[in-house]
Amino acid sequence: MIVSADNRKLAGLATIWIVLALAPYWMAPLGGYTALGTRILVLGLAAMSVNFLLGFTGVLSFGHAAYFGLGAYGAGFALKFLAPSTPLALVCGMLLGGIAGAALGALIARRRGVYFAMVTIAFGQVFYYIAFQWSSVTGGDDGLRNFSRQPLHFGSATIDILGNANAFYYFVLVCVALAVGVMGFILRSPFGRTMIAIRENERRARFLGIPVDRHIWLAFTLSCFFMAFAGALYALVNNFADPRGLHYSQSGDFVMMAVMGGMRRFWGPLLGAAIFVVLQDYLSSVTVNWMSFVGVIFIAIVLFFPRGLLGVLQRRSEA
Amino acid sequence: MTNLLEVRGATKRFGSLVAVRDVSLAVQPGELRAIIGPNGAGKTTFFNMISGFFRPTSGSIVFDGRDITSTPAYQRVVLGMGRTFQITEIFPELTVFENVRISTEVADGYRLRPWIGRAAKDHVRRQVEETLTLTGLQAKAQRLVGELSHGDQRAAEIAMALALRPRLLLLDEPTAGMGEQETYEITQLVRRLHKDSKLTILLIEHDMRVIFHLADRITVLDQGNLLAEGTPQEIAINEAVQSAYLGKAA
Amino acid sequence: MTQLLLFNITNGLIIGAFYVLMALGLSLILNLSNVINFAHGGFLVLGGYLAYTITPYVGFWGALVFAPPLIALVGLAVERTLIKPLYGRDPLYSLLLTFGLAFVIEDGTRFIWGAQGKPVTVPAILAQPLSDELFFITGYRLFMVATVAVAVAALFVLLRFTRLGIRIRAGTLDLETVSALGINVGRLRAMNFGVGIYLAGLSGVLAAGQLGLEPTMGTGLLMPSFIAIIVGGVGSLTGTLLGGLLIGVASGITAVFLPAASEAIMYVLMAVILMIRPRGLLGEEGMMT
Numbered sequence: 001m002i003v004s005a006d007n008r009k010l011a012g013l014a015t016i017w018i019v020l021a022l023a024p025y026w027m028a029p030l031g032g033y034t035a036l037g038t039r040i041l042v043l044g045l046a047a048m049s050v051n052f053l054l055g056f057t058g059v060l061s062f063g064h065a066a067y068f069g070l071g072a073y074g075a076g077f078a079l080k081f082l083a084p085s086t087p088l089a090l091v092c093g094m095l096l097g098g099i100a101g102a103a104l105g106a107l108i109a110r111r112r113g114v115y116f117a118m119v120t121i122a123f124g125q126v127f128y129y130i131a132f133q134w135s136s137v138t139g140g141d142d143g144l145r146n147f148s149r150q151p152l153h154f155g156s157a158t159i160d161i162l163g164n165a166n167a168f169y170y171f172v173l174v175c176v177a178l179a180v181g182v183m184g185f186i187l188r189s190p191f192g193r194t195m196i197a198i199r200e201n202e203r204r205a206r207f208l209g210i211p212v213d214r215h216i217w218l219a220f221t222l223s224c225f226f227m228a229f230a231g232a233l234y235a236l237v238n239n240f241a242d243p244r245g246l247h248y249s250q251s252g253d254f255v256m257m258a259v260m261g262g263m264r265r266f267w268g269p270l271l272g273a274a275i276f277v278v279l280q281d282y283l284s285s286v287t288v289n290w291m292s293f294v295g296v297i298f299i300a301i302v303l304f305f306p307r308g309l310l311g312v313l314q315r316r317s318e319a
Numbered sequence: 320m321t322n323l324l325e326v327r328g329a330t331k332r333f334g335s336l337v338a339v340r341d342v343s344l345a346v347q348p349g350e351l352r353a354i355i356g357p358n359g360a361g362k363t364t365f366f367n368m369i370s371g372f373f374r375p376t377s378g379s380i381v382f383d384g385r386d387i388t389s390t391p392a393y394q395r396v397v398l399g400m401g402r403t404f405q406i407t408e409i410f411p412e413l414t415v416f417e418n419v420r421i422s423t424e425v426a427d428g429y430r431l432r433p434w435i436g437r438a439a440k441d442h443v444r445r446q447v448e449e450t451l452t453l454t455g456l457q458a459k460a461q462r463l464v465g466e467l468s469h470g471d472q473r474a475a476e477i478a479m480a481l482a483l484r485p486r487l488l489l490l491d492e493p494t495a496g497m498g499e500q501e502t503y504e505i506t507q508l509v510r511r512l513h514k515d516s517k518l519t520i521l522l523i524e525h526d527m528r529v530i531f532h533l534a535d536r537i538t539v540l541d542q543g544n545l546l547a548e549g550t551p552q553e554i555a556i557n558e559a560v561q562s563a564y565l566g567k568a569a
Numbered sequence: 570m571t572q573l574l575l576f577n578i579t580n581g582l583i584i585g586a587f588y589v590l591m592a593l594g595l596s597l598i599l600n601l602s603n604v605i606n607f608a609h610g611g612f613l614v615l616g617g618y619l620a621y622t623i624t625p626y627v628g629f630w631g632a633l634v635f636a637p638p639l640i641a642l643v644g645l646a647v648e649r650t651l652i653k654p655l656y657g658r659d660p661l662y663s664l665l666l667t668f669g670l671a672f673v674i675e676d677g678t679r680f681i682w683g684a685q686g687k688p689v690t691v692p693a694i695l696a697q698p699l700s701d702e703l704f705f706i707t708g709y710r711l712f713m714v715a716t717v718a719v720a721v722a723a724l725f726v727l728l729r730f731t732r733l734g735i736r737i738r739a740g741t742l743d744l745e746t747v748s749a750l751g752i753n754v755g756r757l758r759a760m761n762f763g764v765g766i767y768l769a770g771l772s773g774v775l776a777a778g779q780l781g782l783e784p785t786m787g788t789g790l791l792m793p794s795f796i797a798i799i800v801g802g803v804g805s806l807t808g809t810l811l812g813g814l815l816i817g818v819a820s821g822i823t824a825v826f827l828p829a830a831s832e833a834i835m836y837v838l839m840a841v842i843l844m845i846r847p848r849g850l851l852g853e854e855g856m857m858t
Binding site for chain 3: 054060062107108110111113114115117118119121122123125126129130133249252255256259289291292294295296297298299301302303306
């Protein structure tokens with residue numbers, strides 16, 4: 001039966017959402033648990049945010065975890081010092097990371113390639129360092145603690161996302177769906193097309209009248225907002241903000257998720273996040289040297305599967 | 320008639336190497352000017368100064384009465400200058416349609432839009448189809464540009480430049496690396512753009528037949544210097560030009 | 570006050586010298602091959618541990634002489650097998666590879682030598698302070714600076730006067746032309762990488778004597794190297810030299826007035842440089858890609 005490309009796309013999209021919506025029910029029999037699914041969703045969003053820049057604009061930002069961490073701390077601060085409101089926490093986290101990204105992006109938007117990567121890493125480390133040193137505010141090495149996500153109140157109804165793992169999962173799913181929706185929207189817009197143009201051929205984009213540096217800054221800023229949103233969600237997942245979430249090795253993880261799943265595909269990073277998280281969880285439970293295994297996997301993927309899982313599948317289907 | 324483009328005493332130095340020395344040129348609206356010269360004459364460097372790839376070491380460039388010597392490259396495009404490159408610069412993994420669409424959206428002022436409505440989308444689509452028809456690519460609209468033949472890629476690149484609705488088109492060796500048939504087709508395309516669409520065109524070429532077929536006036540460069548300028552007939556009989564070419568023949 | 574300042578500036582220079590050694594190796598590899606070697610810290614650690622292992626047989630001086638070249642050989646092997654395939658590709662991949670490699674090295678070190686720190690003994694003559702007045706300059710620290718100075722001088726001689734060095738410099742400017750001249754670019758990259766790793770190994774041996782040994786010490790030294798390169802200017806080794814010393818001294822001076830900020834100052838320095846002179850102190854324009 002020949003199905004048109006559009007219908008196939010729609011069917012694929014529907015499948016993804018159905019699978020995600022029913023996750024709490026099919027995960028348990030497979031040995032998983034709902035909280036794992038929640039984690040994967042959030043980290044997947046983070047990986048997709050990195051990919052917004054990496055896979056779609058072609059910009060090598062390797063210090064992106066900084067904005068993830070800032071989002072987490074922002075949410076934590078809001079819950080600890082502002083008000084016991086989950087939505088407020090999310091907004092605060094998003095703003096903290098997003099605005100930092102906008103400011104730093106302005107400083108580095110003219111750099112390219114490895115130099116850009118180096119500077120983003122170094123800047124990211126500034127925040128890691130601050131989180132560590134300013135321990136009176138941030139909790140230092142122990143991270144920010146003693147806050148928790150608050151139940152949601154809608155008039156007379158209350159959704160207990162603190163106690164009920166499934167309820168929280170669906171809350172996160174809705175948030176992620178929103179973010180992903182906006183992301184997809186932007187990528188399909190004229191602005192999104194200029195991002196892809198810059199990835200495909202920066203010189204040509206410039207000579208079509210696109211102010212490349214400015215567009216890169218915009219893409220950078222947008223991706224930081226998404227990233228910070230993911231970070232804020234992650235703080236809610238753990239009720240804890242970890243300084244290690246700001247470290248460049250966390251950035252490396254996100255980039256690897258994007259590469260593993262497939263950088264050129266919209267949903268690749270989410271798939272990569274799922275694989276990565278499951279793999280890492282499994283490895284750390286069976287061996288003390290899980291770090292070497294993760295490193296070897298990085299190396300293997302880079303050498304043999306640079307196009308990621310979806311890339312490999314796409315090749316197969318085209319052959 | 321005021322000149323569309325005026326280059327006054329442009330010089331470009333790279334360290335101690337002088338690639339272009341004190342070259343001036345004035346192009347009138349609707350003119351097709353060819354720039355020729357032996358290899359190493361500085362033709363592409365000259366183009367690069369005009370299009371803003373880099374700035375002249377000294378001299379000035381005036382476009383439609385406006386001094387653009389320091390204007391960034393993308394801005395010159397917005398002001399009405401389109402350009403193709405010696406090595407075709409396109410978006411290889413996008414279709415022909417998508418390539419031209421990006422140009423069109425930028426030209427229409429949509430580049431920052433997070434969303435365009437159905438009406439605007441259709442308008443853009445019609446414009447893209449028009450441009451594709453003009454360059455003879457309408458049948459290949461859905462093919463990936465990276466997979467097209469050399470000649471078609473060049474045509475696509477020209478289409479992208481055209482979609483910007485430029486007032487001045489800079490073509491850097493459009494027939495480079497092409498066989499007889501493709502050269503003919505590109506030449507016809509450029510001719511149509513010049514005669515029918517009344518575009519002002521600045522053309523670097525090596526193929527003499529193409530030049531004599533198309534050019535209104537010819538500027539000859541040699542080793543960075545302006546050697547001669549005139550109509551094709553004048554240049555054909557110019558002794559200095561002949562010796563510059565024959566002297567280099569090896 | 571002056572004595573305190575002097576003390577800290579000298580301290581800063583000593584630390585800076587050390588950063589320079591690390592950063593130069595990193596810079597060499599970056600300039601020629603466009604690879605950010607995340608595993609550089611790992612090679613430093615390997616150098617230190619290897620020195621620790623062979624010291625019982627060849628003594629401290631023997632370790633100083635033999636450990637770095639051995640590590641350089643390891644580096645060469647890694648370059649030829651893992652990094653070579655990635656040269657034509659997007660720099661993202663070599664980044665990820667060295668990143669993964671850093672994990673493997675760190676964990677491998679833990680596996681071979683154990684997670685505990687290792688004590689390192691330094692020859693007695695070096696452990697003495699110079700004099701009562703200059704008590705803060707121990708012989709070892711002076712020795713470290715001297716070693717760095719010798720290494721840096723040797724590096725500059727290599728780059729200026731030997732065939733390999735000239736080819737490396739040419740390759741940094743224009744690799745295509747170099748290969749068109751018939752020079753084996755692959756071998757050039759390998760040798761360059763080897764030299765860079767030698768410097769990392771040497772840093773490791775020196776660090777062991779100063780800081781002791783533990784598997785995670787490499788990553789902490791990677792960031793200052795990055796910053797030294799950014800501040801000094803990408804593409805310029807002299808810049809890296811300057812950058813390293815500068816951040817060391819800045820750190821030293823800050824320790825006098827605001828001790829808590831002495832580590833942060835290098836990030837501030839980097840931010841300032843990026844704002845007012847983005848290409849770095851001695852960087853060349855157009856080295857941004």
